[in-house]
Amino acid sequence: MKLGIKKDRGKAAGWGTNRVETGPMRGAPLPAPWRARLENILITEEQLARRVKMLAREIQRDFRGRELVVVSVLNGTVMFLADLLRHLDLPLRLDFIGVSSYGGSTESGELVFTKDVRVDVKGRDVLLVDDILDTGQTLSRVRSRLQSLSPRGIKSCVLLDKTSQRRVPVSVDYVGFAIPNVFVVGYGMDFDEQYRNLPFIGVLKPKPGGIAPPGAAASI
Ligand code: IMP
Ligand code: MG
Numbered sequence: 133m134k135l136g137i138k139k140d141r142g143k144a145a146g147w148g149t150n151r152v153e154t155g156p157m158r159g160a161p162l163p164a165p166w167r168a169r170l171e172n173i174l175i176t177e178e179q180l181a182r183r184v185k186m187l188a189r190e191i192q193r194d195f196r197g198r199e200l201v202v203v204s205v206l207n208g209t210v211m212f213l214a215d216l217l218r219h220l221d222l223p224l225r226l227d228f229i230g231v232s233s234y235g236g237s238t239e240s241g242e243l244v245f246t247k248d249v250r251v252d253v254k255g256r257d258v259l260l261v262d263d264i265l266d267t268g269q270t271l272s273r274v275r276s277r278l279q280s281l282s283p284r285g286i287k288s289c290v291l292l293d294k295t296s297q298r299r300v301p302v303s304v305d306y307v308g309f310a311i312p313n314v315f316v317v318g319y320g321m322d323f324d325e326q327y328r329n330l331p332f333i334g335v336l337k338p339k340p341g342g343i344a345p346p347g348a349a350a351s352i
Contacts, residue, residue, distance in 0.1 A: 188219030
């Protein structure tokens with residue numbers, strides 16, 4: 133399988149996105165223990181490291197001199213957030229917000245807040261961090277929740293954007309990679325709470341005899 137990354141500088145949107153396309157991949161073989169469960173590596177450790185550093189540079193430039201509060205959506209952002217934060221050379225406060233989806237699928241399931249923010253965001257600039265922007269429901273709900281706390285402003289940052297899947301319009305200011313509609317795991321992201329520890333992002337194999345991995349079991 134070849135991994136193709138096309139530069140797609142989204143000038144109008146104000147950010148640069150790497151569009152990742154699946155295809156025959158060269159040079160990033162799947163480690164043996166994962167071959168039975170994963171289709172291929174979509175984004176390597178090196179590509180992640182490079183892109184996250186670039187995102188941090190953009191964010192640092194935009195938030196310099198502001199009272200920054202980073203609010204990260206649990207649990208999928210764990211690795212992305214840790215890597216992003218260590219490159220942010222800015223004074224900031226950090227908090228987490230928890231959201232879970234119930235009721236069948238990430239697309240139709242009802243969203244429930246499992247943890248609210250505790251840091252005071254009133255009058256401060258919020259950077260909202262999430263792992264994947266899919267239908268847009270999660271980011272939109274979390275944004276509204278934060279907006280009700282009267283911050284000075286909110287910008288959002290996602291590592292991955294499944295651009296073709298959007299159902300709820302939501303603005304996003306920083307995007308790591310635009311990806312096709314495949315179910316991904318690793319680098320913090322899970323299927324049924326597994327695979328979060330992978331240092332790369334892989335595409336999950338469909339269950340034998342079944343359809344694609346159900347978004348249903350993906351916990352946020
Ligand atoms: P949305 O509300 O449809 O935008 O879904 C966003 C959330 O669904 C993400 O924060 C993830 O937790 C989860 N999700 C969507 N696609 C995937 C995937 O491919 N792998 C793992 N989790 C996913
Ligand atoms: Mg999530």
